[in-house]
Structures are given as structure tokens and as C-alpha cells.
Amino acid sequence: MSTEVGISLMVNGERVSRRVEARRHLIDFLRLDLGLMGSHAGCEHGVCGACTVRVNGLIVRGCLVLAASLDGDTVETIEGVSDTGEIRDLQDAFVAGNACQCGYCTPGMLLTAAELLRESAEAGSAPSREVIREHLSGNYCRCTGYHAIVDAVETVAKARSASPGADKS
């Protein structure tokens, strides 16, 4: 019997229909089948967070999700989130604060931080450095430049809570 599965899903706002190997995880699907190279494969067993993308609005480990299981679902990658401008302030803060460094962990860091910032805004508060560190603790930066990353997220958290709604471009 076939090990391929037909799926149809939304990726960054576009309908995508493909046949995929059942064993293919979401990151290989995005990178190898769709050519979306912004999501990075790191450890491929759910530890490093480099492959963080959104499924149905929530961040997931792309390496811990089978593409085959996503029929009818909605996937957003760093490409899509960059295009919408949703996190432009966060991306600008990463550049300004030299938080990108080698760049390998950056897409995962950005999407993970974006979820914290969104949830904090919904709760009407700006996350403390401690909360930021805890939330990003599942995303590894092997340049180990965590301070710059936490600085950037904190800067945006403060800016957004000072002017709610101003983050959207």
C-alpha cells in the first residue's frame, strides 16, 4: 500500500495541495516541497526550537508534526508572518539589538516571542525578563547570545504596552 498521503492546506494564506510521504515532517515539507527555506531544521527531535512555525495560529515544533496530518489546517511560517508585517517591530528590534547573530535560531525565536507578546497583550501586561526567558527557554541559540534576544523582546513588549495597537503596520 502507498506510503503517500494527499493533503490540502493553507500555507501563508495560499491554498496548497500535494501528495506527501507519510513520514515527512512539516519542516521538510515546507523546505523541500514548497521551497520555503525560512524555517530551519535543527535537532529534528523537538529540542532546539529552530523549526518553530504556526499551525492553526499556535506555535509548534515543525519537526514534531507530520505534514500528512495537516489536511485542512493553516500553517504560517516566518515568510508569511514577515509579509503581513505582523512582527515588523520585533524584527526591527532584533536587527537593531544584534539579536540575530548567525540567524539560524532567529525565525523560531521570532515566532515564539510573537506568541508571548500577543498573549501578554491580550492579558493587558508586558512580560518581565524572567517570563521572556522562560517562554524562550525551548529555543536554543548556539551563538548563546540570549541577552540580546531577551533585550529585543523586552524592548518590543514595553513599546507595545506603551502604545497598544501601534504594533500593526
Place this chain on the structure above:
Amino acid sequence: MKAGSFRYERAFTLAEVFRLRGDAGADAQLLAGGQSLLASLAFRLSEPSLIIDISRVPELKGISVLPSGHLRVGALTTHRELAAHPDVSRHAPLLAEAVPLIAHAAIRNRGTIGGSLAFADAAAELPACCVALGACIVAVGPNGERTIPAASFFTGLFATALAEDEVIRAVEFPCAEPGDRATIVELTRRSGDYAMAGLAAWAQHVDGRLQTPRLVYFGVGTGPVVAGEAARALGPAPWTLHKVAEAQALLDRDLDPPADQHGGPEMKRHLARVLLARAVAQLGAQPGVRAA
């Protein structure tokens, strides 16, 4: 780090799960949130010929309060949903307290309570919480449903009382009574790691004081480990330093921790004693106040 080849089938009803599984036999694996399964596929620790995706089976979803006074949590409830659901916070607050200790946000968004219990990692938080709260696991198979007390559900390392053709349908927790207290503490090398040692503790509020404490360790055995002797030594509150010390000493009888990558049995015993003091302090503290 690529999974081996397998077929994939999506089930939309329990009946389909049973049929697909019946056809495939023991070689099929169920996929719920996949947060442990996908890693074991990548390592090829697990090499099934068929993955049955049960994540869209409606019978396995939902959270409700039953007339019997139980909180019923569907097997597909994610850790994220567990932390956010008002009925969980109200009737089984220990679960909401445990969630932030489980892995990281991206994993909590997808991992499920049923998956955690069926996988039965010895260092996982939710199995110990289920035992501490006196929960029951509702298992369902082609021949119907049965209820298994959490205390007898975990039978060994990655082993449960589920029959080969059964699936976890839901978990039922006795709703917390006013005054009952529960807490969970653990020690990890890094935030989000599996615990080196952890403790889920519960005590019932009877006649104006906390009584019959239950102490359930994780990460120190082959599954959740009930520290019965230590709990009996604690007895009803107030828990004086003397009583805590007595209970800590009795942990030597309750626990027989195997060595693991974190350290040997003596280190685990030490951590267990530390955790006992912390958990008891938190149980005895005023509601909403965390002991240092």
C-alpha cells in the same frame, strides 16, 4: 534523524480507529499530539508500519463536569487547553499548575493528556498528577468502555494497563472540594526538561484541617511512585519540622530509585527529600501563597 517509512491513515470516529487497528495488528501506532511519538520515530526507536491519526476523533475531545462530581477531560485535550480551561482551574487546579512544567509552549500547544498517560514516561508530570488526584482513566475498545484507577494504570516503564485494542478516551478527576490542596514541585537541569525528580502532592480538607496527604513521585522509578509510608508519617496537618523530617526518613522505604543520566540513587533520594519539604510547605501555606 528521519523517520522510517510507514503508511498513514486518518480516523474520524472511534469505530474507524478500531477497524484500522484491527486490520493492522500490533504494528500500528496511534498518533494524537505526536510530541513523544514523532521524536521516537525520528530516532527509529519506534518503527510502525502504520500510523493511525486519532487527533480528529470527536469522541476523544471535550472537557465537562459530570453529575457524579467528576471533571472529565477528553484524551485529546492539549496541555495548553488544560492550563486555560476554567473548569480545570476550578475543579482540578493541580493540572493547571503542572502544565507550565511540561516541556515548552510549542510542545504544550500540541501534546495531549491522553498521549502523555498512554506513553507513560516515568518522569512525566501528568501521570503523577492523575495518581495524586485519584483520577480514573476511561479506556475504550471494540468491546466497550472500562474505567481504570490511575493508581493501577501505570504498570512499569512505558507500560500501562491498556489492552492492545484499547484507547484512552478520557480521564475523570474527582472535583476538588473547598479547602482541598494540591501542588506539584520538580527539579530540572533546564526549564522544560523532564524532571530529575518531581512530586505531586494532595491533601484533603476534613474537619477544618488538611488530612490524608498523598505523595506521588515521578522521575524516581518506572512510573508514578506513591510514597505511602512518608505520607502516613505526615498524617494530618499541622506538619511540623519534626513530622517532615520523619516523613523524609521514611522515603528510604518508599522509594527505590534507579540510576539514570542525572545521577545515582543517592542523589535521587536526596532530591526526593528536598521536594517533600517544599511540597509540604506549599500544601500547608495559605491558598494562593507559594512557599519560598
